[in-house]
Amino acid sequence: MRKKSIAAFYQDLAMSCSSKTCRIETTNIYQKIRDHDLLDKRKTVTALKAGEDRAILLGLAMMVCSIMMYFLLGITLLRSYMQSVWTEESQCTLLNVSITETFNCSFSCGPDCWKLSQYPCLQVYVNLTSSGEKLLLYHTEETMKINQKCSYIPKCGKNFEESMSLVNVVMENFRKYQHFSCYSDPEGNQKSVILTKLYSSNVLFHSLFWPTCMMAGGVAIVAMVKLTQYLSLLCERIQRINR
Incomplete structure (x- = not known):
């Protein structure tokens, strides 16, 4: 009985030691799995953080670009639009169209190179249907800024004959279509009308x-x-x- 009890004691001790070893091994396995999961989680969080930072930078860059575009449009297009007084669409009837004189102009012939040329001045007088006034017609708002005496100004070039030919074509079109839409100043302060609104x-x-x-x-x-x-x-x- 004593021998059996001693043998049982050693057997139980061996089983106990093996059980502890199993527990330690199991604990180590769980710890490794947990560490691996934590590492994967950290990698995922880091990747998400980098992606979020890039997305925020993209959004901020888009907002900065749009603000710059608003600024450029504000000092160019919006300013010209606010200054334009020809806001009322009306009907005009051709009264007279003729080439009155020529004006000097300069054109670019290369880097730091400018040459003088001339262009013919086309004058178009129309009758504004709404008021019955005789007014000078301008092609666009910019035409009046370049030369207030001319209704149409061709692009300045070295060949005067080409400019004259282009002006003759425009003059024939006015004679062909004598009734057309135009834009006038509803306040009546500007004694002119324009054919095409740029702004x-x-x-x-x-x-x-x-x-x-x-x-x-x-x-x-x-x-x-x-x-x-x-x-x-x-x-x-x-x-x-x-x-």
């Missing part, structure tokens, strides 16, 4: 549309990233509370 509301809308889309896209990207970060933190807090 219309339609042009302004299309010019501001794309910067606005870029601004909206940048704001949306930054907002979505911040929302994702907030929801992630909220989810972690809920998990900690449940534990």
Whole structure:
């Protein structure tokens, strides 16, 4: 009995030691799995953090670009649009069209090279249907800024004959179509009309549309990233509370 008890004791001790060894090995395995999961989680968090940073930088870059475009359009197109007084669309009837005189101009012939030339001055007088006034017609708002005596100014070039031929074509078109739409000053301060508006509301809308889309896209990207970060933190807090 004593021998059996001693043998049983050693057997139980061996089983106990093997059980402890198993427990240690199991603990080590669980620890390795946990460490591996933590490493994967850290890698995932790092990758997500880098992606979020890039997305925020993209959104901020889009917003900065749209602000710069707004600034450039504001000092060019929007300013000219606000200064334009020819806002009322009217009907004009041709009264007289003729080439009155020639003016000197300069054209570029290369880097730091300018040469003198001439262009013919076309004058077009029309009758404004709404008021019955005789007014000088300009091609665009810029035509009046270049030369207030001319209704149409061809591009300055070295060949005067080409400019004269182009002006003759324009003159024949006016004689062919004597009734046409034009734009006048509703206040009556500007004693002239224009044929084509460079700075219309339609042009302004299309010019501001794309910067606005870029601004909206940048704001949306930054907002979505911040929302994702907030929801992630909220989810972690809920998990900690449940534990």
